Amino acid sequence: MASPIVPERPTLDGLEAKWSAAWEDSGTYSFDRSAPRERVFSIDTPPPTVSGSLHVGHVFSYTHTDAVARYQRMRGMAVFYPMGWDDNGLPTERRVQNHYGVRCDPSVPYNPAFEPPVDPSEKEPVAVSRPNFVALCLQLTDSDERAFEELWRTLGLSVDWSMTYTTIGAAAQRVSQRSFLGLLARGEAYQLEAPTLWDVDFRTAVAQAELEDRERPGAMHRVRFARADGDGGALIETTRPELIAACVALLAHPDDERHRELVGREVRTPLFATRVPVMTHAAVEREKGTGLVMVCTFGDVTDVTWWRELGLPVRSVLGLDGRLLEVPWGAPGWESEDPERARASYAELAGATINQARRRMVEMLAASGDLVGDPQPVSRAVKFFEKGDRPVEIVTSRQWFIRTIDHADELIARGRELQWHPPYMRARFEDWVEGLNGDWCVSRQRFFGVPFPIWYPIDGSGTVLYDQPIAPTPERLPVDPSTDVPDGYAPEQRGRPGGFAGDPDVMDTWATSSLTPQIAGGADEDRELFERVFPMDVRPQAHDIIRTWLFTTILRSQLDEGVLPWRHAAISGWVLDPDRKKMSKSKGNVVTPMHLLEEHGADAVRYWAVKGRPGADTTFDAQQMKVGRRLAVKLLNASKFALADLPPEGRALTQPLDRALLARVAQVVDEATRSFEEYDYTRSLDRTEEAFWWYCDYYLELVKGRRYEGATDGAASASRALRISLSAFQRLLAPFLPFVCEEVWSWWQPGSVHRASWPEVGELGLECAGAEGARELLALEVAADVLREVRKAKSQARMPMRAPVARVVVHDSPTRLQALELGRGDLANAGTIASIECQPAVEFSVEVELAQSAD
């Protein structure tokens, strides 16, 4: 081994730039695609959403994955660690709209010379064609993606940067479309005109998984319905009086005596005088309101259930834009006993927004005397699209679905095959699957996404034949049916009788991200690669997207490949503010990741991140980063000491404490390795860190004197133990602190520490086992205990640590005293002790007599 080259003043400054460039140059993290599957460790990296900037939460969870990746690489695995960018979908569209001041209008023709408005804030959004809009989306995401990569490199992610993908890219579109066509062919995907969750602002269908509850104030209205066959009436309570025109029935619980007489009869809706039946359903809750409930098409998902199960008619009043439709009172389906009045009443509502309609309706009900009492303010949870600003509505529309309900049992079984880290996260998955109440709606009436690769014939009368979809041949993928033409048709036939129409929708963003293992692994174009990496070893992700990303990925893999997509799921928590709330976007932007890395250094930030246990939400804590930095600095300095050129390294470990040290290191190696095998990177670091500080505080001090003796056996033995242990510590810390570890490794070792082999107990050259080994181990422990007491005495006497000690009397058990004999010389050296005496005792104690000062 060449002699080490240790800088005079080691520093952390500049290590990120220096080593990330070096790693790039030498391909340190490039994937060896010739490795057989059993030597491959493949990671289904989460593609971060490209809609602005990465935040602290990303830094947190991606560091966890990187630590595991680095560990596996050092274990000799070929690590498949790609990076994806999730750039398709609504977040990008919304950002492009705001950034450029445009909105997409598919009816506008493509303009090749289009330039975005100069000052977007001033005018109404400019309507642009879909191709122009998509071009703007691509332009914006491209620059974001470059910034993201820069951050990841600074953070030190050991990604193979030749393996990146985007969810809007051709490869992703091809995989996505091919999978969809397969599902369609096998009957796992189907189209249906049905009540669908709908966001009135984005004007698109949304999925159950994309809903969230928000607490909103509302009002409970008590409304009287008149009996159709005579006197009396029925009272219902509703928070949505604007939907009374869409009422199709009243329901009571079958056992509810109060309403028994009404059931089976008809009532008239107020203002519109439409006859609706009074029926029963077991899901009606007697305790709520009057025990009578109004069914509308559709006020909420419960309405859909009742409507479906009781075979009720549809009377829709709500348009796709969230305004009330015109409806033909008196026509079939819109019967009224007083059409004139119905028309007059409804004229107040048509065209109004939901909120406007509600206010007017309440006024009209009050005027007509059908409103009983005053509306009572209530606060209740309302379903919102997670990215939306107004409550979701339910409207009837034609959508694509993928079957999930039929596969629920298979999915639960797959969830049990999967190894969850931490294990309790599986409950979230099972709860979600068991709570599913409909198939997955995958179509979105949006623009920046993967189009459905489908056309429809148009018959001679101009009717689109949705039940006869035309699919492209696989070689044509990806296709955009809004510009591409199906085989056998000419472009001029688009939209004409006897011609064709392209499916206008794009897929839900999860419909593409649910295929990340196939996209990243090259399922479509690189089967050789795919065979080596799929099923993948691990899916790292946060717990909030178990119901979306994790769930849909398992579903797609089950439907397409019939297997679980990965063996392990490593779930990360969230970053919380110091006040325990989830770190918000606004606050996250104050503390930008790049700022953090510049202020504390990448290793320090990574240290904080990996201190967050798997699955645990973790407080943002700059203090922890300082601790991490201290550890990195300590490693620099300890390495400098251990590699110092003073005494040559000996061939043998002649000293008991040196052998004992390596036995301790062996324990740490064992624990750190076991923890990593369980994906518990935090524990691995904890054990290593604790041992390393102990090593610095005690072992280094105990052998320091011996090392300065000169060319003795003892000095040579110490040098040897120091180097063996240092090598182990540098490698044990490398997954966490890649920059400083690479730096100190480079002082004395060839190649990258990140390609070095993970430490193993066998390499430590443990010579002394059994009883004698145990005694040596104990000697090191007792020596450290005594040294601590000596330091304490000096500290309390306000003396410097090098102050001489005349005499130390150690009281301890005979076994420990006997062991201490092995470390007597080192202890005397470390504590500058003239005389050490031993006295057997039941309890450990130490008497310290400091030497009289010279003056």
Place this chain on the structure above:
RNA sequence: GGGCGCGUAGCUCAGUUGGUCAGAGCACCUCGCUUACACCGAGGGGGUCGCCCGUUCGAGUCGGGCCGCGCCCACCA
């Protein structure tokens, strides 16, 4: 209402099969510039381990019940 997680020093958290488990780091205070390190070192104070019952020779550690916090789901007329 159901599920999951959490409640241990001022703060952030370890405590894996019950028996030196009452700990670490930070913060605070005191001392020390000793040839790896002042981006440092040595030392100190500080907690009835949320509460109550049980199991046990013995319980942060197991069981039951409460209380509080968080998340997810359901309900949301």
